[in-house]
Amino acid sequence: MGSLYTVVLILTLPYLIPASLSNDSNNMACQLDISHFEGVTVPGDVSIGFLYPLHLTGENLDVTFTERPTKISCTAFYFHSFWSFQATMFAIEEINDDPNILPNVSLGLQAYDTCNMLHLNVKATLQILTGLNMAIPGYRCLLDSPLSAILGPSLSTQSMTIAHILGLNRLPQISWWSTSPLLSNRKRFPSFFRTVPSDRFQSSGIAQMVKYFGWSWIGLVASDNDYGQQGIQLIGQEIVKAGACVEFSETILMSKPDRNAPHIVNVIKRSTAKAVVLFCSDVDMALVLDEWLIQNISKKILIASESWSTVNLLFFEKYSEILIGTIGLALTSGILPNFEEYLNKITxxxxxxxxxxxxxxxxxxxxxxxxxxxxxxxxxxxxxxxxGTEKLSNVHNVYNTDTLISSYNVYIAVRALAKALDDLGKCSSGDISAPSFVCAKGWNFKPWQLLYFLKKVRIRRSNGREFYFDENGDPPAAYDIVNWQLNLKGGIRQAKVGSYDTTAPSGEFFTINKSAIMWSIKDYQV
Structure with missing residues (x-):
């Protein structure tokens, strides 16, 4: 706990020093000496902040403390995140055109590419709080466009840092991809919400799968971040409860150039476990799979976490021999009517x-x-x-199942926020009953007033299910069980073979069709 607060302090300290005296004797005035970076701003009566990694990595430069650090160069464009940004724009335009929600009120946006770097998430958050492309701590410079909430970040570790900042004033924060169980702690993160289930549910689902198939020995591999380490710890506990044993537990070390892949694959090679859980992102997993090909080890049944169970198959085609037979949990998605048409109009x-x-x-x-x-x-x-005349509709595999799930989660976040704002507006006008202290005058509201209505939001998803946040800010947990199979053309497809739904009636929350599964081990039978 203490170390996390120290990190937050170090990251925010440069922005909390509000001013410095000019050395110019002819102009002894206070100046704000801060740097800023550009984002995208869409004007509106009420604003939404958006933090997302348009790039996966940033180039870390040496800091000499003798001059201002140069601008960070962001690398590795991430299609996945770009569609999330477009889903936000799509939802905002849809709401602004709908006379039945937030009539005569327009939603605006202030978005930043954080390059998947923690300090850029902090920097962008402070700029969004200010309302300009610069951070002035303690000030909201756009008084005619109040900030309603910040969407993001996607990674759990980064979400925790931002949640500590936003929680001070109870400003709502909604993540569409942060799954760490720690974020369910309402005392530490009082204004954090998410449209993706906590890994606490996923860990139970994977353990149920292990129990169902009767696997006695399981191997565990996880990335060395909050997502991987907390998830694998929970899975290990649940697997033991289910009556199985953990043969090994290894970590993908992001600090090492080879990610510890040679050691991990060598352990897998020597193990007797038929099934191995990979609890990591697709990016973290790539080097492990490369090493797997080099060592040419025998086939194993891979169990996928939701982070990579429905990744873009085009990028993993060379690993098809390893990945065929993979089974795992995938986040359920919904339908966004007209969204693909909306994307194809991008120029x-x-x-x-x-x-x-x-x-x-x-x-x-x-x-x-x-x-x-x-x-x-x-x-x-x-x-x-x-x-500039090329057609996005002609590009194959740029937009797939995994990006649809992410886009839909972002879309639901914007719709839930809009519903809370609409209820706040109706409260102010007396159209709905609510405690008088949470009703603002017009749109001059405080963050905690909107927070009250966000906690009570209930909206209908495209699949007919009701979406809401529980007392911890978590949504109802439901997953598809997917199996990676050979298709008729010799490629891979991801087939749904069951479901894990915590909201289903007792006895129906875990269902699977054994006959629909294709295994990688030919003589393996359940």
Whole structure:
């Protein structure tokens, strides 16, 4: 606990020093000496903040403390996150065009690419709180556009840091991908919500799977972050409760260039366990799979966590021999009518987020805009010049099941927030009954007043299920059980073979169709 507070203090201290005296004797005035970075701003009567990693990594530069650090260079464009941003825009436009929710009130947006780096999430959060492309701690500079909530970050560790900052004033925060069980602690994170279930439920589901198939010995592999370590600890406990044993537990070390992959794969190679749980992201897993190919070990049944169970198959095609037969839990999704049509209308000439769309274009079509050469491009060897007339609908596997789940979770977050704002507005006008102290005057509301209504939100998902937040800010937990199988063309497909639904009637929360499963071990039978 203490170490996390220390990290938060170190990250925020430069922004909490509000001003310094000028050394100019002719101009002895206070100046705010801060840096800022650009995002995307959409004006509105009420604003939403959005933190997301348009890039997966940032280039960490040496800091000498003798001059201002240079601007961070972000690398590895992440399609997954770009669609999440578009889902936010889609939801906002849909709500602004709907006369039945927030009539005569427009939602705006202030979004930042955080490059998957903790300090950039903190920096962006402070800028969003200020309302400008700079951070002025303690000040909201856009008085005519109150901040309703911040969506994100996606990673649990980063969400915890931001939750400590936002929790001070009870400003709502909604993550669409942070699954750590620690975030359910209402005393530590009083204003944190999420549209994805806690890993506490996933761990129980994987243990149920182990018990169902009668596996006696299980191997565990996890990334060395909050997601991996907390998840694997819970799974280990649940597996033991289910009557099985853990043969080994290994960690993917992100601090090492090889991610500890040679050692991990060697342990798997020597083990007798038929099934191995990989509780990590697809990015963390890639080097392990590369090493798996090098060592050419015998087949194992891989059990996938929700983080990679429905990843883009195009990027994992070379690992097909290893991944066929994989079984795991996947987050259930919903339908976004007209969303794919909305995405196909995206062009580089758009006025909003134009630079980000150009990045999408260059990475999707392997081309470069002449005007952005050596500036926005992240491609090492672009094949051609972009014309801007290319069609996203012609790009295969850029938008898939995994990105649909993420996009839908973001969409639900915006809809839930809009419903809370709508209820707050109706409370102020006397259209619904609520304690008088939570009703604001017009849209001059305090964060804790909106928090009251967000806790009570209930909306209908596209699959007919009701969405709400429980007392810990968690949604109802439901997963699909998916199996990686060979398709007719020799590739891989992800087939639904069952479900794990904690809201189902007793005796029906875990269902599976054994005959629909394709295993990687030919002589293996359940």
């Amino acid at each position: 580089p000439s758009m006025s909003v987020s134009q630079q980000w769309v150009k990045l999408l274009w260059e990475n999707a079509f392997k081309c470069t805009f002449s005007s952005t050469l050596n500036s926005t491009t992240t491609l090492k060897t672009p094949e051609k010049e972009c014309t």
